[in-house]
Amino acid sequence: MIIGIPREIKSNEARVAMTPEGVKAARIHGHEVIVETSAGALSGFPDSDYEIAGAKILGSADEVWGEAEMVVKVKEPLPEEFDRLREGLVLFTYLHLAAARELTEELMKRHVTAVSYETIELEDGSLPLLIPMSEVAGRLSVQVGTWALEAPNGGRGVLLSGVSGVAPGRVLVLGAGTAGKNAIRIAMGMGARVVVIDIDPVKLRYLDDIYHGRLTTLIGNAANIEQELEQADMVIGAVLLAGAKAPRLIKRGHLERMKKGAVIVDVSIDQGGIAETSKPTTHADPVYVVDGVVHYCVANMPGAVPVTSTAALTNATLPYILELADLAPLEAARRSPALAKGFNTYDGALTCEGVADAFSLPLGRLPL
Numbered sequence: 396m397i398i399g400i401p402r403e404i405k406s407n408e409a410r411v412a413m414t415p416e417g418v419k420a421a422r423i424h425g426h427e428v429i430v431e432t433s434a435g436a437l438s439g440f441p442d443s444d445y446e447i448a449g450a451k452i453l454g455s456a457d458e459v460w461g462e463a464e465m466v467v468k469v470k471e472p473l474p475e476e477f478d479r480l481r482e483g484l485v486l487f488t489y490l491h492l493a494a495a496r497e498l499t500e501e502l503m504k505r506h507v508t509a510v511s512y513e514t515i516e517l518e519d520g521s522l523p524l525l526i527p528m529s530e531v532a533g534r535l536s537v538q539v540g541t542w543a544l545e546a547p548n549g550g551r552g553v554l555l556s557g558v559s560g561v562a563p564g565r566v567l568v569l570g571a572g573t574a575g576k577n578a579i580r581i582a583m584g585m586g587a588r589v590v591v592i593d594i595d596p597v598k599l600r601y602l603d604d605i606y607h608g609r610l611t612t613l614i615g616n617a618a619n620i621e622q623e624l625e626q627a628d629m630v631i632g633a634v635l636l637a638g639a640k641a642p643r644l645i646k647r648g649h650l651e652r653m654k655k656g657a658v659i660v661d662v663s664i665d666q667g668g669i670a671e672t673s674k675p676t677t678h679a680d681p682v683y684v685v686d687g688v689v690h691y692c693v694a695n696m697p698g699a700v701p702v703t704s705t706a707a708l709t710n711a712t713l714p715y716i717l718e719l720a721d722l723a724p725l726e727a728a729r730r731s732p733a734l735a736k737g738f739n740t741y742d743g744a745l746t747c748e749g750v751a752d753a754f755s756l757p758l759g760r761l762p763l
């Protein structure tokens with residue numbers, strides 16, 4: 396199969412869908428790989444690395460989309476890319492179609508086989524192509540939170556680790572899933588006093604066990620959240636209700652009872668955010684202040700660390716890329732129920748239940 400890797404064109408998106416190592420693997424499996432010039436530059440991979448790995452470098456996106464049988468990307472196609480979508484093309488990328496009606500209709504109208512990273516689901520319900528980006532965002536959340544806590548950046552001027560004779564800062568993590576656990580790991584490593592709140596006692600028990608009680612775990616209820624918000628220097632929002640908007644755990648009224656210059660890093664902003672006062676921001680202008688509380692609400696946090704994020708993403712996607720290319724899409728879906736869940740549109744039909752529900756469109760079936 397001819398696999399095409401175009402350069403990402405979404406604002407501030409520096410990741411690339413395949414590393415030179417991935418190209419090598421695809422070549423060993425007998426596939427041709429074509430890469431748009433400079434596609435990997437911001438992730439630390441010059442064209443020459445791809446050429447050494449066996450890829451052909453093409454000068455324009457049109458050539459890559461035109462020649463490829465399967466286009467592998469990071470972000471969804473933007474409207475200026477719609478004309479490149481054509482019948483029979485396999486598109487493998489993050490799509491988030493439940494929030495993108497126009498794109499959904501384009502993919503159907505143009506009979507694209509659209510396989511979405513985020514709906515690939517293992518038997519235990521986990522989402523293997525979302526986990527790596529939640530790991531990145533969770534770890535990064537504390538890093539950006541400490542920056543925002545510095546006085547020149549609007550924060551209250553607390554050094555999270557404290558120093559000898561001075562208490563460390565206090566971090567409240569809402570949500571003990573992938574992002575939350577990774578935020579806790581970094582905050583604990585920095586010596587902060589950390590409290591985590593989740594509604595799932597099993598997750599809290601696990602964290603209590605591994606941190607030998609050095610981490611405070613609290614069950615999610617309004618009283619615990621209110622009490623901890625008042626004491627926190629930094630709050631990390633990392634809750635997820637699968638397929639739904641994030642619950643608004645921080646109300647506007649809570650802010651005035653929080654410390655002035657405290658920081659909320661709302662990782663869940665891509666699902667609407669956990670604070671009533673959260674609204675999406677960008678890497679170019681990441682923070683704003685409401686009632687004295689600094690809000691960081693960047694919806695594509697992993698884009699800030701493309702070298703790490705590209706490696707983490709492609710580690711997870713490569714086995715699926717190879718399955719799709721080796722077997723051809725339908726046979727790959729037949730053999731892998733996890734991959735089959737990734738198929739969002741096929742031959743003009745909408746084949747993902749969540750997307751069909753979101754737009755009240757008829758649900759088609761994959762001819763497996």
Ligand SMILES: NC(=O)c1ccc[n+]([C@@H]2O[C@H](COP(=O)([O-])OP(=O)(O)OC[C@H]3O[C@@H](n4cnc5c(N)ncnc54)[C@H](O)[C@@H]3O)[C@@H](O)[C@H]2O)c1
Binds near residue numbers: 569571633641662693
């Ligand atoms: N901003 C970004 O760039 C970025 C990047 C990656 C992930 N995310 C987002 O981060 C969020 C967390 O993702 P994840 O992979 O860690 O999810 P996850 O499913 O692993 O964990 C979510 C946790 O939230 C808990 N939860 C649900 N409702 C709760 C409530 N009312 N109170 C307390 N806890 C509650 C669940 O029990 C679970 O432990 C998601 O919204 C995800 O889309 C954002």
